[in-house]
Amino acid sequence: MFEHLPVAPPDSILGLSDAFAKDPRASKINLTVGVYKDEQGRTPILATVKKAEEILLRTETSKGYMPIEGHPEYLKAVVGLLFGGSIDHGRVAAAQTPGGTGALRVGADTVSRHFPNTRIWLSNPTWANHGSIFQAAGLETNVYPYLTADKTSLDFPAMMSELKSQGRRGDLVCLHACCHNPTGIDPTAEQWKEISELLAEKQMIPFVDFAYQGFGDGLEEDAKPLHSLLEKNQEAIVCSSFSKNFGLYSERVGTVALVSKEASFTEAALSQVRQAIRCNYSNPPRHGASTVATVLTDTTLRNEWIAEVNAMRSRISLMRAQFISGMASTGVDRDFSFLSRQKGMFSYSGLNTMQADWLKKERGIYIVGTGRINVAGMASSTMPELCQAIADCLRATS
Numbered sequence: 430m431f432e433h434l435p436v437a438p439p440d441s442i443l444g445l446s447d448a449f450a451k452d453p454r455a456s457k458i459n460l461t462v463g464v465y466k467d468e469q470g471r472t473p474i475l476a477t478v479k480k481a482e483e484i485l486l487r488t489e490t491s492k493g494y495m496p497i498e499g500h501p502e503y504l505k506a507v508v509g510l511l512f513g514g515s516i517d518h519g520r521v522a523a524a525q526t527p528g529g530t531g532a533l534r535v536g537a538d539t540v541s542r543h544f545p546n547t548r549i550w551l552s553n554p555t556w557a558n559h560g561s562i563f564q565a566a567g568l569e570t571n572v573y574p575y576l577t578a579d580k581t582s583l584d585f586p587a588m589m590s591e592l593k594s595q596g597r598r599g600d601l602v603c604l605h606a607c608c609h610n611p612t613g614i615d616p617t618a619e620q621w622k623e624i625s626e627l628l629a630e631k632q633m634i635p636f637v638d639f640a641y642q643g644f645g646d647g648l649e650e651d652a653k654p655l656h657s658l659l660e661k662n663q664e665a666i667v668c669s670s671f672s673k674n675f676g677l678y679s680e681r682v683g684t685v686a687l688v689s690k691e692a693s694f695t696e697a698a699l700s701q702v703r704q705a706i707r708c709n710y711s712n713p714p715r716h717g718a719s720t721v722a723t724v725l726t727d728t729t730l731r732n733e734w735i736a737e738v739n740a741m742r743s744r745i746s747l748m749r750a751q752f753i754s755g756m757a758s759t760g761v762d763r764d765f766s767f768l769s770r771q772k773g774m775f776s777y778s779g780l781n782t783m784q785a786d787w788l789k790k791e792r793g794i795y796i797v798g799t800g801r802i803n804v805a806g807m808a809s810s811t812m813p814e815l816c817q818a819i820a821d822c823l824r825a826t827s
C-alpha cells in the first residue's frame with residue numbers, strides 16, 4: 430500500500446520551521462509560525478502557568494479520563510472569558526478541544542454530520558489551515574474578498590457585497606474575532622455591527638475563530654466583536670485557543686462553543702459535539718485545561734495572568750513600531766507605516782513569495798510565502814539586521 434503514496438508537500442507554515450531548524454547559519458531569524466518570543470528569542474512558560482502547575486503537582490490525585498466534553502471548571506471559566514455578560518451562558522454548549530485547530534474541526538464535524546455540504550465562507554486570505562480543516566470535515570469552502578488591491582487595508586465594501594450577493598441562508602461565515610491571521614487587519618467596531626446585521630438579515634451563521642484574545646487591544650476589548658455579532662445573531666460557533674495567550678502551544682488547549690437560540694437547545698447541541706469528539710479523539714487531554722482552570726478561577730493568579738498577557742501585547746506593539754521605524758531608516762522607497770494599523774502577532778508585509786524565498790536563501794530570514802511576518806518573533810537586538818535584509822531584498826528584487 431504505502432509504496433504507492435506520493436510525498437505530500439511540506440506545511441506552508443510549520444514546514445518552514447523544519448527548514449529553519451536545519452539551517453546552519455547562526456544569524457538566522459524565524460518569523461514564520463505564530464509563536465510569541467521574548468527579546469532573547471525564547472518562548473517562555475508564563476509565571477502563572479508554572480504556579481498553577483505547582484498547585485496541580487501537589488493537589489492532583491488522578492489521571493483518569495476526562496468527560497468527553499472536557500474539564501467542567503475550565504469550561505465554565507472559558508465561557509465567562511469569551512461571552513462575559515453578552516448572552517445567557519445557558520445557551521452555550523462548550524467542549525474542550527485539542528487546541529484551536531481541534532475546536533475548528535469539532536465544530537465543522539458537528540455541523541457537517543447533520544447538514545452535509547454546508548457552505549463556509551473564508552476571508553481571502555485566511556489562516557493557511559482553515560480550508561483544509563473545513564474541507565476534511567466535509568464543508569464546502571468559498572472565499573470572500575478581504576483586502577484592497579495594495580493589500581494594506583480591509584476592502585470592506587467588497588467583502589460585504591460578496592457575502593450579500595452570494596451568501597445563502599444556513600451558510601457559515603468564518604470570521605477572525607481579532608488579530609486577523611495572516612493580515613493583522615481587523616474590521617472597525619462600526620464595521621462589525623454591519624457584518625452582524627448582514628449575517629442576521631441573510632440568516633448566515635458566524636463561525637468565529639478566536640485564537641488571539643488579549644493580543645489585539647486587551648482581553649475584554651478583543652471579545653467585543655464577538656459580542657457585537659451575538660447582539661443580532663442568535664446562533665454562532667465560536668472556537669478559541671489558549672496556545673497564544675497562555676503560551677500553552679504544545680499542551681493543545683482550546684474550546685468549541687455552539688451558541689443556540691435558546692437554552693433548551695443546548696443539551697442536544699452538546700450531545701452532538703460529544704459524538705463528534707468521541708469518534709475522533711474520545712476525550713481531551715487533562716493537563717493544559719487544568720492549568721488554565723487553576724489560573725482563571727483564582728483571583729490573584731488571574732490578575733497576574735492578565736498582566737502577563739498585557740506585557741506580551743506591549744512587546745509585540747514595541748516590535749511593530751521598531752520595525753516600521755527601522756525600515757524607514759534604511760531609506761527604502763516603500764513606506765511600511767501601514768503596519769501600525771495591524772493588530773496581533775502578524776503583519777502582512779506586502780513582500781511576495783519570491784522575496785520571501787530571497788530572504789530565506791540569501792539571509793536566513795524565514796517568513797511565510799504570503800509575506801506574513803510573525804512580529805512576535807522579532808527582537809530589538811536583531812532589528813537593524815532584519816530591516817537591512819528586507820531593504821536589500823527590496824532593492825535586489827524590484
Ligand code: LMR
Pocket residue numbers: 442443461462463464556558610
Ligand atoms: C500560525 O498561524 O502560525 C499559528 O496559528 C500556528 C499554526 O498552527 O499554523
